Structures are given as structure tokens and as C-alpha cells.
Amino acid sequence: MILRTGIQAAFRQTAARPLATKVLARSTRLTPLQIRLLSTETKAAIDKAVSTSPVVLFMKGTPDTPQCGYSRATIQILGVQGVDPAKFTAFNVLEDEELRSGIKEYSDWPTIPQLYVEKDFVGGCDILLSMHQDGSLAKLLEEKNVLVPAEDMPPAKEK
Amino acid sequence: EAPDFLDEKEKAIFDRLSDALEPTALEVQDISGGCGSMYAVSITTERFQGLPVIKQHRLVNEVLGEDIKSWHGIQLRTKA
Numbered sequence: 001m002i003l004r005t006g007i008q009a010a011f012r013q014t015a016a017r018p019l020a021t022k023v024l025a026r027s028t029r030l031t032p033l034q035i036r037l038l039s040t041e042t043k044a045a046i047d048k049a050v051s052t053s054p055v056v057l058f059m060k061g062t063p064d065t066p067q068c069g070y071s072r073a074t075i076q077i078l079g080v081q082g083v084d085p086a087k088f089t090a091f092n093v094l095e096d097e098e099l100r101s102g103i104k105e106y107s108d109w110p111t112i113p114q115l116y117v118e119k120d121f122v123g124g125c126d127i128l129l130s131m132h133q134d135g136s137l138a139k140l141l142e143e144k145n146v147l148v149p150a151e152d153m154p155p156a157k158e159k
Numbered sequence: 160e161a162p163d164f165l166d167e168k169e170k171a172i173f174d175r176l177s178d179a180l181e182p183t184a185l186e187v188q189d190i191s192g193g194c195g196s197m198y199a200v201s202i203t204t205e206r207f208q209g210l211p212v213i214k215q216h217r218l219v220n221e222v223l224g225e226d227i228k229s230w231h232g233i234q235l236r237t238k239a
């Protein structure tokens with residue numbers, strides 16, 4: 001069994017980044033309708049967020065300290081797949097309530113975690129797990145060239 | 160055709176999915192310890208044929224729309 005522990009550890013230490021423009025304190029009063037819809041600033045901030053890296057994950061907690069089992073599972077899957085930490089950014093929705101609700105409107109997806117690859121929404125934990133199991137995730141990540149190059153992998157360890 | 164071991168909320172979800180998607184196989188289970196805040200749903204229906212998994216999930220999300228918003232989470236497994 002090949003253990004990519006080196007890669008997985010480096011991957012988990014990828015610091016989660018705060019949303020580029022933290023859209024918090026509003027000075028203007030908003031009507032309930034306006035509050036429910038995605039504000040232009042939040043949309044712009046999320047647009048920017050999904051463009052940060054080829055692989056972007058919106059999760060609860062950080063890659064090193066996930067705060068939810070599904071976020072943790074997603075991080076593990078990406079680590080096992082060998083995603084290059086240099087091509088990956090994670091955003092912690094627990095740090096930013098606007099992001100937490102905004103991303104659900106933005107993706108039209110009700111739950112966190114949410115994975116984006118090259119600005120395309122791929123899915124949540126359930127989908128990633130099944131893609132991981134049927135090989136389609138490996139295929140996608142290879143096609144998008146976001147995996148750690150073979151030469152950089154630590155030597156295979158036999159069990 | 161809802162099994163009789165479902166609680167009220169589970170049954171409501173079961174019926175909603177049954178009516179909307181006419182599944183050949185459907186399982187609904189409260190996995191929040193009875194709190195009604197998280198459900199595991201497994202659904203097989205011909206309506207999913209030809210659709211990528213993500214579209215299948217979005218279809219279910221549409222059917223359960225408002226409910227999902229009030230839950231903490233959902234575990235979803237779909238099959239065509």
C-alpha cells in the first residue's frame with residue numbers, strides 16, 4: 001500500500017484563508033428581501049474566492065482542524081488523491097457568516113463542504129466520496145493537472 | 160408504500176420524494192438521533208437516467224428544498 005503521508009500532512013497544513021473582502025458590517029439598512037438574495041459584494045467576493053486556486057474548498061474549520069465530519073472526510077479524500085497544496089485553497093465558513101450563507105446561494109447547494117475545481121462546482125462530500133470510489137475524481141484532478149507531480153511523492157512504503 | 164417503521168418526519172420526506180420522483184427504491188432515515196435535523200436518503204429512480212450525479216442530487220435538493228434549509232445536513236445517495 002502506498003502511503004502518501006508526506007503529501008497528506010503538507011496538504012492538511014495548508015492554512016485556510018479568510019474571504020478576501022470580509023463583507024461584514026453594513027452601514028445601510030436592508031429590507032428582508034435584499035438580505036435574502038445574494039448581495040453583489042458577497043457575490044463578487046465569492047467569485048474572487050473560487051478563482052484563488054485551481055482547487056477551492058469551502059469547509060467548516062481548516063484543513064488541519066476540520067470542525068465537521070463531512071469537511072474532514074473531504075479533506076482526507078483530497079489528500080489521498082494527492083492534490084498539490086500549492087494549487088489548493090480552503091475557506092472556513094465558520095469564520096464568516098456571510099460566506100456561510102452566501103456560498104449556499106451562490107452554488108445553489110444547501111450544504112457545506114463544497115468543492116470547486118477551476119471555478120466549476122463539483123459537489124459536496126457525498127458526491128466526492130462516490131467520485132473517489134469510482135475513479136472519476138482521480139480522472140478529473142489529473143485532467144486539471146492539480147495533483148502533486150510523481151517525482152515529488154515520497155517513496156512507496158510497503159505495509 | 161412507506162414502511163411503518165418511519166417516524167412522522169421521515170414519512171413526510173419519504174412521501175414527498177415518492178410523489179415527486181416515483182422511485183423504485185427509497186430509504187429515508189433520521190441520523191440526528193431523532194432530532195429531525197439530519198437525514199440519510201438513498202433513492203433509485205429512472206428519472207435519474209442519463210443525468211450526472213450532481214444533477215441527480217440537485218433534483219432531490221429541489222424536491223426537498225425548504226426542508227433541507229432547516230436541517231443541519233443531509234447524506235444523499237442517488238442511483239439511476
